[in-house]
Amino acid sequence: MLSAGSVRAKNAKNIILLNLLDACFGCLAWYATGWAFAFGDPAALPGGGFEWQGNAFIGHKYFFQFTFAATSATIVSGAVAERCKFESCELQGGAKGIWMQAEGATCRHCYNLALVAFVYPVVAHWVWSPWGWMSAWRTPATASSGFTLLCNSGVYDFAGDGPVHMVGGFASLVAAWVLGPRIGRFDAAGDPVDMSGHNASLTLLGVFLLWFGWYGFNPGSTTAVLGPWVGYSSISAAIAVNTTISAAAATVSTLFASMLHQYLSLGVVVWDLIIAGNGALAGLVAITGGCAFVQTWAALIIGLVAGLVYYGSSKLVLHKMRIDDPLDAIAVHAAGAMWGMLGCAAFAAPNMVEN
Numbered sequence: 543m544l545s546a547g548s549v550r551a552k553n554a555k556n557i558i559l560l561n562l563l564d565a566c567f568g569c570l571a572w573y574a575t576g577w578a579f580a581f582g583d584p585a586a587l588p589g590g591g592f593e594w595q596g597n598a599f600i601g602h603k604y605f606f607q608f609t610f611a612a613t614s615a616t617i618v619s620g621a622v623a624e625r626c627k628f629e630s631c632e633l634q635g636g637a638k639g640i641w642m643q644a645e646g647a648t649c650r651h652c653y654n655l656a657l658v659a660f661v662y663p664v665v666a667h668w669v670w671s672p673w674g675w676m677s678a679w680r681t682p683a684t685a686s687s688g689f690t691l692l693c694n695s696g697v698y699d700f701a702g703d704g705p706v707h708m709v710g711g712f713a714s715l716v717a718a719w720v721l722g723p724r725i726g727r728f729d730a731a732g733d734p735v736d737m738s739g740h741n742a743s744l745t746l747l748g749v750f751l752l753w754f755g756w757y758g759f760n761p762g763s764t765t766a767v768l769g770p771w772v773g774y775s776s777i778s779a780a781i782a783v784n785t786t787i788s789a790a791a792a793t794v795s796t797l798f799a800s801m802l803h804q805y806l807s808l809g810v811v812v813w814d815l816i817i818a819g820n821g822a823l824a825g826l827v828a829i830t831g832g833c834a835f836v837q838t839w840a841a842l843i844i845g846l847v848a849g850l851v852y853y854g855s856s857k858l859v860l861h862k863m864r865i866d867d868p869l870d871a872i873a874v875h876a877a878g879a880m881w882g883m884l885g886c887a888a889f890a891a892p893n894m895v896e897n
Contacts, residue, residue, distance in 0.1 A: 544748025545620050548739035548816075548869050553624045560619045568612040571659035576611055577604055579663035583673045606765070607666070609758075610706050615657045617710030620869030621718045657713060666705040669697050698886060698895060700781075701763040703831030703879040711876025714867065715859075723866035734860050737868070742815055749819040753789060756826045760785045760833045777897060781833045784841035785826065788833075791845030792825025792852070793818050799853045817853070820870050824852035827878035832886025834897075840889035844882065851881045 545557045581603070668674040672684045678696030697704065729735055739745055761778040797818040804812040828848035829841055836844065852870075855877035859865050865872065 543744045543751060545623060545869060547741040547744025547746075547748060548620070549623050550737070551740040554740065557619065557623050561616055564616045564619055565612050568615050568658040569608060571656070572604075572608045572611050572663075575659045576663045577607065579660060580607065580611075580666040581671060583667075583671055603765075606762070610666070610702055611658045611662045613702075613759075614662045614706050614710040614713070617707070617871050617875050618657065618714045618717050621714030621867045621871040622721055623868040624724050625721050657709065661713070662705060662709055665709050669699050669705050698835055698890065699831040699883065700834040701760045701830045703827065703882040703886070707827050707830065707875040707879035707882075711872055711874070711879060714871045715865065715876060718865050718867050718872065719863075723864070724868075727866045728864060732864060734864075739816070739868070745816060746819050749822055753822060753826060756785055756789075756830075757782055760830060764834075777834060780838075780894075783838055784833045784836060785829055787838055787841045788829035788845030788848065789822045789825040791842050792828065792849035793822040795846045795849030796821025796824065796853050797849075799850055803853075817856075820856070820874055821849045821852055824848045824874045824878040827875055828882035828885060831879070831882045832890060835886055835890040835894050837889070837891050837894070840885075840891075844885040844889065847885065848878055848881055851877050 545561055546554045549557050668676045670679075671677055672679045672681060673686070674680065676692050676697040678691065678698050680690055680696060682690050699705070724737065726735060727737060761781045764774045764778050764781070766774045767778055797813060800814045800817045801811055804810060804814075825845040825848045828844050828851075829836075832844065833841070852873050855873035856870050859867055859870075859872050867873070
């Protein structure tokens with residue numbers, strides 16, 4: 543819904559189909575190689591040591607991690623919207639070997655970033671596998687280099703700021719830069735020309751659906767609520783509160799930053815609905831990594847700053863870098879996730895990290 547509402551009406555079916563194929567091809571790629579690269583680690587032997595036989599394959603962890611992998615791929619489809627035809631976007635989200643056809647001219651660009659098949663799994667392994675060089679769960683037994691924990695801590699990323707959103711955001715930056723802007727997006731002087739989406743209602747419906755879905759990503763990353771893990775329910779509840787607070791704060795800060803910028807530059811007060819919706823997404827992205835590790839007051843600060851980071855990054859990408867990103871995926875995901883990782887490091891509460 544977010545993608546469909548953010549493009550012009552003539553391209554709505556195309557972007558919906560690409561998102562559908564992201565999930566389908568991504569599922570096959572995750573089945574073929576993705577899971578193995580991410581979590582095909584050696585298993586502990588009863589008498590000590592490890593045997594290279596890998597973790598259990600099909601199960602709830604496979605499905606849950608597939609949704610993360612597919613998300614990193616769908617981020618890119620928004621950044622390259624209205625410039626890829628279905629027949630020229632082969633294996634979108636799976637192999638990323640793309641024949642891209644821009645409006646009016648055919649360009650062959652081999653992207654080769656295999657997000658679901660290789661790129662996301664490798665980064666996920668670095669951060670979340672006990673054998674990953676960035677992992678906070680790394681031990682002397684699983685360390686294969688001269689150190690155990692990176693910077694004596696490892697990377698604490700609860701629900702995917704780095705592996706999911708930074709990977710998808712920077713992949714979007716590369717893809718949009720390689721493709722170039724849509725025809726008519728910039729005038730002869732290089733100034734951007736407005737190309738608004740055709741349906742703000744669909745766009746905001748997409749924002750609300752994503753906001754709701756985030757409660758599956760963030761609280762759901764505890765992987766347990768009931769049963770022998772009763773304590774996880776309180777952690778999940780705290781995560782849900784932090785997620786909501788950050789999104790709400792980011793929406794407000796983005797809306798007022800946009801209004802103030804418009805007033806100072808044009809002398810009129812404009813309350814931008816689409817900008818506010820993207821601000822909510824930026825707040826959700828920013829809290830994703832630290833949602834289990836920060837207090838509620840810190841989630842509020844992370845959200846407020848995330849809105850400003852998103853708005854500034856959006857203007858930088860469009861006006862300075864002159865990169866055409868119809869959904870602001872780069873500003874929301876790449877910039878929002880970078881701030882989220884820094885915010886988690888700055889505000890993490892030691893007792894919550896231990897829990």
